[in-house]
Amino acid sequence: MDSARTSSSVGPAQPDLAVLSDEQTLVADLKAGDPAAYERLVRVYGGRMLQVARRFLDEEDARDALQEALVSAWKSIDRFDGQSKVSTWLHRIVVNASLMRLRKKNTKIEKATEALEPLLPKYLEDGHRADPGSGWTETPEQLLGRQEVRALVRRSILDLPESYRTVLLLRDIEGLSGKETAEAMDLTVSAVKVRLHRARQALREILADHLAEGA
Amino acid sequence: MMTCEQFIDHLLDFDEGDLPSETDRLCREHSALCKQCADYLDSYQKTVAVGKAAFKSDSHGSEPAADTVDNQRPSAMESYELPEELVQSILTAAGAVR
Ligand SMILES: [Zn+2]
Numbered sequence: 460m461d462s463a464r465t466s467s468s469v470g471p472a473q474p475d476l477a478v479l480s481d482e483q484t485l486v487a488d489l490k491a492g493d494p495a496a497y498e499r500l501v502r503v504y505g506g507r508m509l510q511v512a513r514r515f516l517d518e519e520d521a522r523d524a525l526q527e528a529l530v531s532a533w534k535s536i537d538r539f540d541g542q543s544k545v546s547t548w549l550h551r552i553v554v555n556a557s558l559m560r561l562r563k564k565n566t567k568i569e570k571a572t573e574a575l576e577p578l579l580p581k582y583l584e585d586g587h588r589a590d591p592g593s594g595w596t597e598t599p600e601q602l603l604g605r606q607e608v609r610a611l612v613r614r615s616i617l618d619l620p621e622s623y624r625t626v627l628l629l630r631d632i633e634g635l636s637g638k639e640t641a642e643a644m645d646l647t648v649s650a651v652k653v654r655l656h657r658a659r660q661a662l663r664e665i666l667a668d669h670l671a672e673g674a
Numbered sequence: 675m676m677t678c679e680q681f682i683d684h685l686l687d688f689d690e691g692d693l694p695s696e697t698d699r700l701c702r703e704h705s706a707l708c709k710q711c712a713d714y715l716d717s718y719q720k721t722v723a724v725g726k727a728a729f730k731s732d733s734h735g736s737e738p739a740a741d742t743v744d745n746q747r748p749s750a751m752e753s754y755e756l757p758e759e760l761v762q763s764i765l766t767a768a769g770a771v772r
Contacts, residue, residue, distance in 0.1 A: 494765075501764050506754030514729070526764045533768045580714075586677025587710075594713035599723035612728035631725050656686040663721040671717070 482545045489536045497533050504546060505529060508553040514617060514628050515557040520564075528556035554633055558643050561625060571620030578661035593672040602670065615665045623658035630655050676704045681711045685718055 485503075488496030508528060512521035532539075532552050539548055581589040602608045616627060629640040630651070637655075641648045681704045687693045688701045705712045756764075 497768060498761075498765060501761055502756070505756045505761065505764065509756060510754065522760055525760075526767050529764050530768045580679075580682055582677075582679045586679045588678050588682075588714070591710040591713070595717045595720055599720050599727070602720065602724050603727050608724070609728050612724050616725060616728070627725070631722060632729050652686060656683075659686070659718060659721055659725070660682075662725060663718055666721055666724070667717060670720075 483541075486536070486539060486541065486545060489533070500532070500545075500549075501529055504549050507546075508549055511550060511553050511633070512557045514632070515554075515625060516560055520560050521557070524556040524560045525553060527559070528553040531556065550633070554629070554635075555643065558625070561621070562645075571622045574620040575623055575657055575661050578664040579657060580660065580664075592667055595667070595670050596672050597670065608670070611669060612662075612666065615662055618665075619658055619661060623654055623661065626651055626654040627658040627662070631659075675707070676700045678704075678708060678711050681705065681708070682714060685715060689715070689719060689722075 485496055485499060489500065505525060509521060509525045512524045512528075515521070516524055528549070532549060539545070583589050616624060616632070618624075619627065625644065626640060629635045629643060630637065635643065637648050637651050640646075641651045644651065646654075681688075681701055684693060684697060684701055688698065691698075693701065705715055
């Protein structure tokens with residue numbers, strides 16, 4: 460089975476008529492309680508869903524979250540109304556399952572803030588930046604055209620302290636709104652904003668070491 | 675004039691056009707007059723743009739997490755096919771074994 464191609468529709472992707480009609484058949488079979496359809500769902504979408512879970516969790520927890528997500532999808536297929544694509548629906552389910560796992564682990568935000576501190580801008584008494592550095596000459600398209608930059612960006616995001624990484628992933632990568640992120644993480648909208656801003660600043664600082672002019 | 679620190683604190687809202695008009699005007703004024711902050715804004719926006727795109731498949735359709743540079747996370751190098759034992763475990767957990 461060409462699962463790599465088919466499953467690439469998990470997350471935001473282009474609509475594809477063949478995939479859509481496959482999806483309708485799959486959903487109908489799932490709603491009829493066909494175990495073979497469930498196996499198809501697992502094999503076609505599971506790999507990409509696992510990749511999403513891995514952004515939030517280590518390998519063992521990511522696999523547990525994937526299993527929880529797929530079992531929950533199987534059990535709640537009757538609530539799938541066909542308004543979104545199956546891939547989008549599954550994406551949301553695996554993100555939620557990952558967040559539930561994270562919450563159980565109960566990381567300390569104080570430690571995360573401490574770890575992030577060195578990556579935030581420092582200011583002089585007069586409010587100017589102490590360490591301005593230089594500008595970035597390349598455009599985002601040029602930067603993304605370089606495989607090593609894409610890898611650096613991914614690694615840098617995944618290496619952020621967990622509570623910052625999670626907010627950045629939800630807002631900037633998984634495409635949740637501020638309100639949705641706040642609800643998912645049990646935070647206020649303004650707390651989400653503060654964390655997202657700090658996470659972006661920290662990421663900017665890490666990347667600046669590699670991407671700033673003359674770096 | 676707003677300080678650099680105040681400007682950078684407002685950056686997320688400024689970038690998203692979410693500031694009250696007077697604060698927005700002060701931010702515009704600051705970035706027009708302060709090269710360091712204009713550079714910071716530019717690199718901040720680039721950071722957001724590359725961050726948003728970095729996990730998407732590239733134009734060749736290759737899988738981003740499966741790249742070999744990313745060797746700090748060996749798990750990320752596995753393919754998109756699930757390990758068979760994981761598939762079986764997921765099938766069993768759902769009570770959907772044939
Ligand atoms: Zn300034």
